[in-house]
Amino acid sequence: AQSVTQLDSHVSVSEGTPVLLRCNYSSSYSPSLFWYVQHPNKGLQLLLKYTSAATLVKGINGFEAEFKKSETSFHLTKPSAHMSDAAEYFCVVSVFNNDMRFGAGTRLTVKP
Amino acid sequence: DAGVTQSPTHLIKTRGQQVTLRCSPKSGHDTVSWYQQALGQGPQFIFQYYEEEERQRGNFPDRFSGHQFPNYSSELNVNALLLGDSALYLCASSFFGAKDTIYFGEGSWLTVV
Secondary structure, eight states, X not given: OOEEEESOXXXXXXXXSOEEEOEEEEOSSOOEEEXXXXXXXXXXXXXXXXSSSOSEEEOGGGOEEEXXXXXXXXXXXXXXXXGGGOEEEEEEEEXXXXXXXXXXXXXXXXXX | OOOOEEEOSEEEEOTTOOEEEEEEOOTXXXXXXXXXXXXXXXXXXXEEEETTEEEEEOXXXXXXXXXXXXXXXXXXXXXXXXXXXXXXXXEEEEOTTOOOOOEEOOOEEEEEO
C-alpha cells in the first residue's frame, strides 16, 4: 500500500524567507503525488500535483515541488513566504482510482 | 459549474445515535470518496463509491456505510456514534480510474456529545 511521511509537524519561517516542507512517499507502483493546503476551518485546496510528467511541478501562489524517485521525496518549496501562506499543508499519494493517502500534515507559521 | 457540495455543514449528535451526511460531486464526475479528518490530523480514507458500489475501503468499522445514487451523489452513514467519531467528514469527487484532479467539498463538521 502507498503512504506518505511528512517529516516536520511544524515549520516556522519569517515573512520573505524561503519555505521548505518535506515529504517522503512509499509506493509499489508509479504514484501520483499532491500537495494540498487547508486554512483554518476551511476545506482542502489543491496546490499542485505530479502525475508522471515533468518532475518539477509548479503550482499556485508561487509554490513548486520536485519529484525525486531516487529519494522517494516530493518536497514543497516557495522562494518567499507571505503571511497568507500560514496554514496546514498535506502531502498526498495516490496510485489507483484516486485512493488518496494523506500525510499527517505540516503546520506552517509565518512570522512578520 | 458547481463544485463538490456537502450537507449539512455542522451537526451535533448524541452517542449511540445515527447520522447521515450527503455529498453531490462536481458536475461530470462519477466517483465519490469519503474521508474522516479528526482534529489535528490528516484526512483518513473511509471508502470510495463508483457505479453505486463500494469499490475500496479504508480501515473503518462496519458502523460506517455508504450509498451512491444513480445521479452519482452519495451518502455516508455512521451508526452507533462514538465520541471518537467527532471529526470533519470530507467528500471528494473524481473520474474513476483517472489520475486527474480530485475536488474536495468544504466538509461536514460532526460533533458527538
